[in-house]
Amino acid sequence: MRKLQFRPCGNFNESYEEELAIFETDFGRVSMLIGLLLLFVVIPFITSPYTLYILNSIGIYAIAAIGLNLLIGYTGQISLGHGAFFGVGAYTAAILATKTGFPIWLSIPAAGIVTAAVGIIFGLPSARLKHLYLLIATLAGQFIIEYVLVQWESLTGGAEGISIIGATFLKIDIGSDRAFYFLIFICFALMTWIAVNLVRTRYGRAFIAIRDNDRAAEGMGIPIFRYKLLSFAISSFYAGFAGGLYAYYMMSITPEPFNLWLSIWLIAMIIIGGLGNIPGSVFGAIFIVVLEELLSLGTQYLMNVGDSAGAAITIAPLREFVFGLAIVLFVIFEPKGLAEVWRVIRSNFRLWPFSY
Amino acid sequence: MLNFLQSAGQGGGGKKKVQFMENDTRLQINNISVVYSDVIQVLKGVSLTIKKGQVVSLLGSNGAGKTTTLKAISGLLKPENGKVTEGYIEYDGESIQNSSPEDITRKGIIQVLEGRQEFKYLTVEENLRVGTATRWGKPYQKDLGLVYNYFPALLARKKALAGYCSGGELQMLVIGRALMAHPQLLLLDEPSLGLAPLLVKEIFQIIKRINQEQEATLMVVEQNANMALQIAHYGYVMENGKIVLESEAAELRENPDVKEFYLGTAASGALKSYKDVKAYKRRKRWL
Amino acid sequence: MEFFLQLLVNGISLGFLYSLSALGFVMIFKSSSVLNLAHGELLAIGAFLFLAISTWAQLPIWLSFALTLVGTFLLGFIVERFFLRPLIGEDLIQVIMLTLGLGIMFKGLLLFVFGGDIHEYRTFLPEGLSLDLGIVRIPSVNVATFIIGILFLILFGFFFKYSSQGIYMRSVADNQSAALSLGVHVRRVFALSWAIAFIVAAMSGIVLGIINGINVHELSAIGLKVFPVVILGGLDSIGGAILGGIIIGLLETFTGGYISTSLREIIPYIVLIIILMVKPYGLFGLVEIERV
Secondary structure (H helix, E strand, O other): OOOOOOOOOOOOOOOOHHHHOOOOOHHHHHHHHHHHHEEEEEEEHHHOOOHHHHHHHHHHHHHHHHHHHHHHHHHOOOOOHHHHHHHHHHHHHHHHHHOOOOOOHHHHHHHHHHEEEEEEEHHHHOOOOHHHHHHHHHHHHHOOOOOOHHHHHHHHHHHEEEEHHHHHHEEEEOHHHHHHHHHHHHHHHHHHHHHHHHHOOHHHHHHHHHHHHHHHHHHHHHHHHHHHHEEEEEEEHHOOOOOOOHHHHHHEOOOHOOHHHHHHHHHHHHHHHOOOOOHHHHHHHHHHHHHHHHHHHHHHHHHHHHHHHHHHHHHOOHHHHHHHHHHHHHHHOOOHHHHHHHHHHHHHHHHHOOOO | OHHHHHHHHHHHHHHHHHHHHOOEEEEEEEEEEEEEOOOOEEEEEEEEEEEOOEEEEEEEEOOOHHHHHHHHHHOHHHHOOOEEEEEEEEEEEEEOOOOOOHHHHHOOOOEEEOOOOOOOOEEHHHHHHHHHHHHHOOOHHHHHHHHHOOOOHHHHHHOOHHHHHOOOHHOOOOHHHHHOOOEEEEEEOOOOOOOOHHHHHHHHHHHHHHHHHHEEEEEEEEEEHHHHHOOEEEEEEEEEOOEEEEEEEHHHOOOOOHHHHOOOOOOOOOEEHOOOOHHHHHOOOOO | OOOHHHHHHHHHHHHHHHHHHHHHHHHHHHHOOOOOHHHHHHHHHHHHHHHHHHHHHOOOOOHHHHHHHHHHHHHHHHHHHHHHHHHHHOHHHHHHHHHHHHHHHHHHHHHHHOOOOEEEEOOOOOOOOEEEOOOEOOHHHHHHHHHHHHHHHHHHHHHHOOHHHEEEEHHHOOHHHHHHOOOOHHHHHHHHHHHHHHHHHHHHHHHHHHHHHEHHHHHHHHHHHHHHHHHHHHOOOOHHHHHHHHHHHHHHHHHHHHHHHHHHOHHHHHHHHOOOOOOOOOOOOOOOOOOE
């Protein structure tokens, strides 16, 4: 067995393979194993159902956020339509499950594929548009999809929505939070693994080239339009996949949650987590979901304390205020997001006592 | 010859002290160091003096620090995360090295940026009007006439969007735009960049006229050493963030090293072969 | 025929409201290239400030109008100074996210102070302004909007085209470092453009409030309607914004009148997608000049 490697000081990479390695040291590999162990063996058995619910939400949104980060953080194409893409995935999964009786292991990937197709359609403007114009085109996509979800009643059930009852996975009932926890986090681990590997392939490097300078990328022979569409497709696949999980987890869906607010939510996750950084998307998802939960707990608490119920109603908007403030503060003071904060903390530990 | 160069560099340092005492100094740079992003040191102790009414040219190869020197004077280092860490810059006896570009331009120092930074979506005349920013609210019609007098080509194109002008027109435009500001000290960064030889000649003629007629002090950064030394009174040569040579322009033109490396002619006047230039390059390290 | 005319008049007046709301947006974009996602909230801030001064503090209309303008002007300066200035030179997406966060913040704050109900101003417009065209009658509010809109168009058109300050503002949007080298006070230009945009947004917000009542949710939703309007006209063209607003207004009322009311809300966005595919820089926008 070769010697365990720990972080060297400086850059000693001698080949491209080393440069591309996910884990620079065995320390990282070991800590990932410990993390996986915690995730699958320890956490689900020691936490309350409420915590599991929060963890599940984090898992679902983290998948969508990773996808969005591939698009915004790596390819540099801004999308304000991912909330709707998420909804398309949720509806596809729900429709496949209720109308055609697809099993869950088929309907969720199918949801991803259908959403990828929708994503390509709304990514088409990216052929000619950049930056602001693309942002606005995807915003239009958001509204159009929302409208279709409400109006196409024969398929989507209109404002009533669809319910999925009694879903099973390989004959195991996954109705409980804990059972679903395993499903979500297996998917999460898989999707993260795919994303981490994707960005160090030819495709990932092409995405980054397009982000940094699309004209130069084109000059280097990267067919930028095809790669932009590919990025849209992959990113929408992630959103749709997460949406499918969401539909099964919630068991009933309406068009309501898939509005512009969800798109903003997802973008906030990757901004706060860190653009162009896969672990960052996960941090962002954790931060936003926990913040949202704390804020609503806070207002609930105020509502229950004696006669301040009236005050609680007026305080409720402060949730929005704090949410907005969090985004603003992150953008101004830590534009690289939580991933950067995490890196600084880690290197402080590593370099202690010589950190400065 | 090496000894000569060295002594010229040192002698320049001594001479500067004397010049500083004289009253006709417009700009005095004393031993400045410039660092970008707190780590990249570009200038390592540059000193130079510009006298009133002179044309001073600053020569040097790419990356020597010419543009950085200009930006240090005009205060444009700050937006690029650069800083003057040592030394001082004095303009008419006032220290300016930490002033904002707004203040520096209002003292009459205007830099014409490298690479013709025109305003693409403004018409030619609107571009010229931006030049009045330092004297906002004062009449500018006379200055427009003056600029059109220097550059008749601009008059014909005055309603055209600058983004659609040719390279030559743009170079005239950016020089004219700087003239609108009534510059006391005009810093020109590579006015000949990417222009046809005939056009370069024309531009330099106009630069000379501007110096004579507007009583503006000029500093010209150039790759085209031949042209620059023809109109300049005094010249500096930079290399690796240092001034390696300075002298009267006429003297500089006759300097064998400058001839060899920057003017491309040997002492005999014949073109140098590539082999010799390479030999020079090896020697250059000693400078 | 009467129905058609009624729709036409409604469409134009609705469109004018959109145009008016888009003006502040175009202001900011023209001078600092910032896509302001908080525009709806800016409208709401102006509308509510006017409400607070005129209805609650019971000051005379002209005084409260002037006070609102001064107040929003100062607010614009403050917002620029504390939130946008640190981001000068940052990536586009960061700035967009910042305006998004600001919008959410403002909305929460407004909801906290004023609640989510519909408020109304006391009436102050003279009835004599209304126009009777025989078949259709145009209420005085819309006539007032129309006059204000035209006034704005001329004022800002002249400001940007001919005044020195307007040209400096455009030069900053065009090439920041060149503007800096010529001594244009870039920070002042940014501050000024945000302050002016706040004023313009406040005026539009007040007009919207007079017509529809003042409601945080509704006003911030109109902030999103601005996008189809400005895309149609071209992001940086004031005349385009006016025309784009009218086209979108007409589209909405005619779709609502002849096809279906539910399609009405979505038709601007469908048109927007089509426009972006066919003519990416809008009807009057400047084509991006790229030299490599």
